[in-house]
Amino acid sequence: MKDNSDRPAKGTFMQAMKAVSWAFFGVRKHTDHDHDAATLTMGQVIIAGIIGAALFVGGVLLLVKFVTS
Secondary structure (H helix, E strand, O other): OOOOOOOOOOOOHHHHHHHHHHHHHOOOOHHHHHHHHHHOOHHHHHHHHHHHHHHHHHHHHHHHHHHHO
16 A cells, blocks of 8 residues: 655645635735645636636626615
8 A cells, every 4th residue: 555645635625715715816925825736636726716706706796786776
């Protein structure tokens, strides 16, 4: 059996959402980026990105509806 002790643990969904939200904002520490790149999977980042984009668009639509009403 292989020993995967040198491999970091798989990242959580909340870590993926945090990474995507910082990416939307445009500010990210290099060390945090390296940690996320080592632990997060591409699927986690894609799903978090789609959810983040949907929340952003929904928030903008709600803001526009509130301002124009």
